[in-house]
Amino acid sequence: MCGIVGILGNGPVAGLLVEALGRLEYRGYDSAGIATLEGGKLVRRRAAGKLKNLEALLAAEPLYGHSGVGHTRWATHGKPTAENAHPHRNGKVAVVHNGIIENFRALREELKARGHAFESETDTEVVAHLVGEALAQGLSPLEAVAESLPKLKGAFALAFLFEGEDDLLIGARAGAPLAIGFGIGARDGEIYLGSDAIALAPLTDQLAYLEEGDYAVLTRQGAKIFDAANLPVERKRVSAPVSAFLFDKGNYRHFMAKEIHEQPEVVGRTLSHFLDLSTGTVSLPFELPVDAATLPRLTISACGTAFMAGLVASYWFERIARLPVEIEVASEFRYREPPMEKGGLMLLISQSGETADTLASLRYAKAQGQKILSIVNVPTSTMARESDVAALTLAGPEIGVASTKAFTCQLALLACLALAFAKARGTIDAKEEARLVAELTAVPGLIAEALKREPQVELLARDLSKARDVLYLGRGTSYPLALEGALKLKEISYIHAEGYAAGELKHGPIALVDSDLPVIVLAPRDHVFEKTLSNVQEVAARNGRIILISEPEAAHELGVPAEVIALPKMAPDFSALVYAVPVQLLAYHTAVFMGKDADQPRNLAKSVTVE
Structure with a gap:
């Protein structure tokens, strides 16, 4: 939800931070801020409202530091004010945070009892105080973070900037995504942190994704990554190019309008990935993780619009494939703790692949012995990595908060899956398969007609x-x-x-x-x-x-x-x-x-x- 960026640059980073935050606007936010090191000292600029307010503040009070962190905040604890905007700081540390610290109240009271005074209403500020206290006791930045992280309960991604440490960023994740970017070409020697590839797109296409429980120490020489057990680990460096033009509204007034009009193309692209249009057959690019012919029941879970896609698909699975379906919103499913027969199949749907309740449902189902098939739009997402099979929609980045093209691409993929299950279960013959594939093939053109x-x-x-x-x-x-x-x-x-x-x-x-x-x-x-x-x-x-x-x-x-x-x-x-x-x-x-x-x-x- 919130957006995080960190940069160790070869020149002033304030402008780069703001630009990167602009690419994270699609996540939703109500305040923004950055912190840089100016002559070794932590200096912040924060503003409520849109990024233009932060830009105006920086125009009046510019920053020139070569190291910094930035944040767009969506209020969860405390109103969307400048005082509650990130970065938060205590002593020699500034922190930006995506997620929720569930035990922040208890931590806050403990810290108050030890003489700490708080400036905001946020849960994030307790993280700054925990690390700041450890630094004041003589611990190194790495030691202070490593000591503080186990005290936090919840889902979070964090980035830390330290006073007097111009060549150091520390990032950590537990339940929320965080990527490391490596400078290349003219930016060789720079290194970045970001909530996702979109934030870092113009800066680099060389990324490494932190996994659950990881934390990383970044310098201009590279990154050292540790797992939850404090053991050094390697995370694969991948190429993830994201062209800047993808985030241009073109001739449209809003991204939502652009994305609505992209649907003929992206739905067609998704269908062509799962159908053999030349033979009129369904052709999945992966093996199903279960025997579809003998599967007694399919469980589907998702949130919001993705749940609506699953609900539509439940009709297709039951009517075409004659496969009983149980479907429930993930925020209920994860806490209902239903018994699940081992060897069953759990189908989860999420545009981002990071939806907290859906991810929790995935992990519950996996612990119950279910095979996991996820439908996501982000191939590097946590859900994609933790599933037995990740079926990828090809909607491209969706910037508008209200899902449009991701929804129809989910429907397209689910329709193909329903046909694949029907074929495996023998509930359709070749003639019926060809008829249904022809119907799906016609859909992009029909969407184009509907747009008229x-x-x-x-x-x-x-x-x-x-x-x-x-x-x-x-x-x-x-x-x-x-x-x-x-x-x-x-x-x-x-x-x-x-x-x-x-x-x-x-x-x-x-x-x-x-x-x-x-x-x-x-x-x-x-x-x-x-x-x-x-x-x-x-x-x-x-x-x-x-x-x-x-x-x-x-x-x-x-x-x-x-x-x-x-x-x-x-x-x-x-x-x-x-x-x-x-x-x-x-x-x-x-x-x-x-x-x-x-x-x-x-x-x-x-x-x-x-x-």
Whole structure:
């Protein structure tokens, strides 16, 4: 969630730190700060709000040090103020932190009892005081960090800068990602720390990823890495190029708009990786970690939009592959501690591959003897590394906080997996496989057609922006899309919205329907199409304002007043991939019309690496 950067440079690093933090804006933040060594002394600049506020402060009060750390903060403990912004310091150490220190209250009280005075409300400041106290007792920076880390409980990534130590950074991770970057070419002799490759992209493509429990000592000569047992270890150095142009909005007003419009390309790219389009067959680039033919049950867990993708996929696995599915949000699954039969398969979904609750569910399932198949968008992520098999979506970096192209790429991959399971279980023959593959092959073009409805969606969004509440309805795979539509609208426009299975309308939600309530209905022409139209009739009878997302003739068949977003005709099996598009556009344009920041909605972060 927060962003961390550290640089030991050959010249002034303040500008480089701020630029790197700018590449981490997609994670979400509400304050930012840097610390550098000026003549050997720690000096900080911190500001609440966007990075432009920090930039203005640095323009008025510049820093010239060659060593520094930086941070974008998403508030978890204490308000988003300059006083709570990172870096935090005590004595001769400054620290930046991503994550949550769960036992910070107990540590804070212990430190107060020993005479420590705190300047902020954050959990992070206790880390600075622990290390600062150890330094004051005569320990070296490495000894002080090594002594302090075992006292911390929670998920965190940390970077430390020390007064009087111009050639030293120390980084540590436990449950949150942290990468080391090595200067090359004109930057030879420099070394970096970053929350991910994106932060370091223009500086280097040579990275090493710290593993769980690692901490690292960085100097301009290189990095020494230690594991949780304080033993020296080697971590593989990899090339991870990330071109700067990937983070350019181009002609779009927001990254979210750009990413919505990238979906035909990235969904097609993902499908082509898992299908043999020349033969019309499914062709996974990996071996399944279990015997799909005899697997009695599949367990799926994820959070947020990724959970919606899993919920859509549960219909496919059960209907096409005839495989029973149990699905639950990861934040519940990890604490419910369900019994799991050894040799079973756990499917986890996460764009970042670092989602805290999903990662905890992975580790629980692994301890229960499950094989792990993860769907992630970041191949170097913790989940990818800890899974038996990591299936990679090819969405590319997703900068907008509200997931769009990652969601549809997850759906594309899950659809391919459902076909692979069906083929292995003998529930489809070659002819049916070819038919379903052809349907998936058509999806990118159908998404492109759906995007052409954007001007109409934009007009509807202007009206939707006046609503106080919105109801989304769907059946079958459109039910999870109704949930996703409501989530998207809430995320970026802050309008209250709820998604319901259309058949549940009469079991309570119909009490909300009146002439002021927009009701958005997702109705592809599938086997429950007529049932869905019957539910819409119930809304019309109570003067509800209907927005129908369906095929062109649906409005005539409905026979009651409705505003229709007419999508192209399509086979129904994988319609969710296409129907996701107007749902995303509707949320986006509603937010924009209301003057909201669609890329960085309030209180949200891109990668939720804490509970």
